[in-house]
Amino acid sequence: MSILLPQPASFSPLLANVHSYASGLFEESSTLGFLTNSVLVALVVLCIVLWFSRKATKNMTLVPHKAQNFLEFIVEFLYNQVVGIVGEKQAKLAFPLLGTLFIYILVSNWFGLLPGVGTIGWGKGTGFLSIDAAHEPLLRPPTADLNATIGIAVSSFLVWLFLTIKEIGVWGFIVHTFGPKGGLKGIMGMVVAVVFLFVGVIEVVSIIIRPVTLSIRLFGNIFAGENVIHAMSDMMNGTGAIGSFLGSIILPLPFYFMELLVGLLQAIVFTLLCSVYIQLSTTHDDHGHEDEHH
Amino acid sequence: MTLTTPTIIASGAIDAFVGQFGLAWSKFFAQVIIFWIVFMILKKYAFGPILGMLEQRRQRIADGEAKLEKISKDAADAAKNSQAIIDKAEADAARVVKEADEAAKALQDRRQQDAVASANSIIAKAREAAQLEQEQLMSQLKREFGRMVSDATSRVTGKVLNTDDQSRINQETAAQVSA
Numbered sequence: 363m364s365i366l367l368p369q370p371a372s373f374s375p376l377l378a379n380v381h382s383y384a385s386g387l388f389e390e391s392s393t394l395g396f397l398t399n400s401v402l403v404a405l406v407v408l409c410i411v412l413w414f415s416r417k418a419t420k421n422m423t424l425v426p427h428k429a430q431n432f433l434e435f436i437v438e439f440l441y442n443q444v445v446g447i448v449g450e451k452q453a454k455l456a457f458p459l460l461g462t463l464f465i466y467i468l469v470s471n472w473f474g475l476l477p478g479v480g481t482i483g484w485g486k487g488t489g490f491l492s493i494d495a496a497h498e499p500l501l502r503p504p505t506a507d508l509n510a511t512i513g514i515a516v517s518s519f520l521v522w523l524f525l526t527i528k529e530i531g532v533w534g535f536i537v538h539t540f541g542p543k544g545g546l547k548g549i550m551g552m553v554v555a556v557v558f559l560f561v562g563v564i565e566v567v568s569i570i571i572r573p574v575t576l577s578i579r580l581f582g583n584i585f586a587g588e589n590v591i592h593a594m595s596d597m598m599n600g601t602g603a604i605g606s607f608l609g610s611i612i613l614p615l616p617f618y619f620m621e622l623l624v625g626l627l628q629a630i631v632f633t634l635l636c637s638v639y640i641q642l643s644t645t646h647d648d649h650g651h652e653d654e655h656h
Numbered sequence: 657m658t659l660t661t662p663t664i665i666a667s668g669a670i671d672a673f674v675g676q677f678g679l680a681w682s683k684f685f686a687q688v689i690i691f692w693i694v695f696m697i698l699k700k701y702a703f704g705p706i707l708g709m710l711e712q713r714r715q716r717i718a719d720g721e722a723k724l725e726k727i728s729k730d731a732a733d734a735a736k737n738s739q740a741i742i743d744k745a746e747a748d749a750a751r752v753v754k755e756a757d758e759a760a761k762a763l764q765d766r767r768q769q770d771a772v773a774s775a776n777s778i779i780a781k782a783r784e785a786a787q788l789e790q791e792q793l794m795s796q797l798k799r800e801f802g803r804m805v806s807d808a809t810s811r812v813t814g815k816v817l818n819t820d821d822q823s824r825i826n827q828e829t830a831a832q833v834s835a
Contacts, residue, residue, distance in 0.1 A: 383678025395683035404690040411694050415701035422709050422710050424716065430709075437706040464694040504687060508677040513688035517695075582676075 385498040385508040399499055400507035407469050430514045447637040456640050459521045471584055471625030474503030480588055505584040511577035518636045519573045526643040539565050583628050587621040626628040798833050802826030
């Protein structure tokens with residue numbers, strides 16, 4: 363008795379359609395070697411953001427026009443969320459970064475869902491303007507490129523560091539991270555100080571790891587989404603022209619809605635985590651003052 | 657050997673990771689630069705103007721609310737003032753009506769008295785005129801009657817009556833007529 367188990371190798375071509383890296387549009391060694399398909403989309407996103415920002419804020423009036431109203435809605439919503447987390451004072455400084463993070467990540471994520479992104483490109487020719495699969499796609503969402511997600515995460519980390527040092531100073535940051543809490547004195551105080559020193563080291567490690575977790579979380583979710591949609595699109599391949607055509611439209615459709623949600627969710631998660639990091643490190647430790655009062 | 661092996665393994669793993677995900681400084685910096693350009697664009701063209709506009713609108717709404725409150729207070733004061741004015745006007749009107757009523761009554765009484773006096777005067781004058789006319793007629797009647805008696809007497813008696821006779825006949829006749 364033999365059981366026919368599905369062979370993992372049979373799925374690999376589907377998943378292999380989406381590379382884990384962004385494809386270069388020029389030779390790696392050339393001057394434009396940095397220009398990958400994800401950099402190209404990042405430039406397109408930049409142009410979209412610039413165009414819409416100018417359109418929305420040109421000839422602004424107290425009674426807003428449609429584009430102005432839409433951007434006001436987004437900015438006001440984001441600003442209120444940021445104020446709710448980091449407070450009014452830090453929000454004025456941190457909001458430009460946090461707002462940019464949300465908008466840039468969201469537009470990049472959703473850009474990857476546009477038809478043609480990841481499916482138009484270079485591959486093995488099967489006829490006139492026809493390829494078996496886009497092995498080297500022309501367009502790829504920036505958030506599906508680890509270079510971009512690490513870049514965004516490192517930028518956020520640097521701004522976080524700047525805001526933290528600006529707010530509590532270098533010594534304040536050291537005390538905030540390693541300093542003992544609770545106000546215990548004597549031997550217990552020394553024991554607690556050692557414990558908090560150890561906790562501080564763990565805290566430093568967690569701070570250093572933050573850009574890594576932020577970037578890989580975002581990249582992983584968007585890259586996985588790309589893979590899922592491609593896998594679903596190719597699921598009916600080999601069932602004839604009509605079956606393949608209908609399958610490539612119907613099967614990925616539910617996943618498009620899921621990816622819309624994932625794209626929004628990841629933008630929120632990234633922004634929210636950065637906000638929380640800023641809030642945690644810029645909040646003044648008032649225990650000392652409380653102790654003085656007692 | 658035991659010290660270098662983990663380093664080599666880690667280095668190999670990092671190289672594999674970098675190679676698998678296409679990490680490169682040039683691509684990394686390209687993405688970072690693009691992100692910061694987006695940041696600057698949004699800060700200059702979106703967040704700044706929009707937050708400014710929201711603040712302006714918030715200020716305008718706050719001013720509007722303050723003005724509305726002031727207007728409501730002014731309206732309440734105006735209503736109170738107008739009620740006081742209305743009350744005063746009503747009191748004045750009642751007083752004026754009462755005074756007019758009294759004046760009209762006084763005027764009516766005076767006119768009535770004048771009318772009565774005038775009527776009495778007219779009646780008295782009419783009586784006097786009637787009395788005078790009656791007396792004149794009576795005198796004329798007596799005179800005519802005396803003349804007629806004298807004439808009849810002279811014709812009956814065939815005697816020419818002298819002045820004394822005529823006078824005596826006239827007196828007798830007048831006495832009889834008066835009776």
